[in-house]
Amino acid sequence: MYKIKKIDTEEIKKNSSKLKLFLKEGYKIGFPNLEITKEVIDEKFTSLLTYSKDKNILVLGSFKDDKLVGYLWAFYRKITFKEVGHLNQIFIENSHRGQGLAQKMIFKMENFMIENNVEEIDLNATYSVKNAVRLYEMLEYKIERVVMIKKLRK
Template sequence: MTELKYQDLDLHNDQDVAEVAKIHCEAPGEWVPDHSYADDSVARAVENLRSSKHCSYVVLARRTDDRIVGMHWVQIEARSEAKFGNIFSLWVHPKYRQQGVATRLKELAEFWLRSNEVSEIRTNVYLENRRMMALNEKLGYKVVLVGMSKQLK
């Protein structure tokens, strides 16, 4: 396995912010065959990352040449005076999967959430993404809701 370094996203690094936003927008394409996105989707993701309205945290996995091979984006949300963490994105480059990268990214995000007095984390996973479902269950996540969709033609 290639040696990786893990670091927080620097919101002043325009190139990294743009890359994380693009990864976030592209990632569903692995699980949704007709997935597409527009440049304004990436721009909105950049805006969301930098917004002071959201308490966000992004941790990156990088190769020694600084190429991003994994990222995990979580936000703190509050409803009815309860705070919880919401996983916005988790992505690992296919060549780095099944090597503990996603687990490490999740551990770092969970540490950040705990340090911000968050006691619950929520996520959505595509049903076809069996590996992520298995990893989440291994890490203590429970299925609490199943979303369903129907395409109207």
């Protein structure tokens, strides 16, 4: 049985090696052409740890038998005249995908945002990761802007 719960700074520290692995794997999937170094992951983890103390941050862990198998990192901030949420990263270990964990974590995140008077949530998805894009579309996330990239160096 899986358990999804909010994780605090101490639990983030306790699960640091697993979360760093999730960060690395998530960035490799999302940015397949970039070299994801240990320094980059350490910097991202430090950010996660630092920001986890803020009230506008939500870090959820998905656990099976008390072992972390996935996580979600989201936050909200004021943009112009409204509170906007951002799903920063979500990652589920391969062996635990297809169990509905991502959807359940997103629902928990949406409830957190509603409780904090957030008007909308945005996220960035790598278009080639079709399963993620389908999940977001199924959950009624709509494409509003498109990021276009031109490679200047090969």
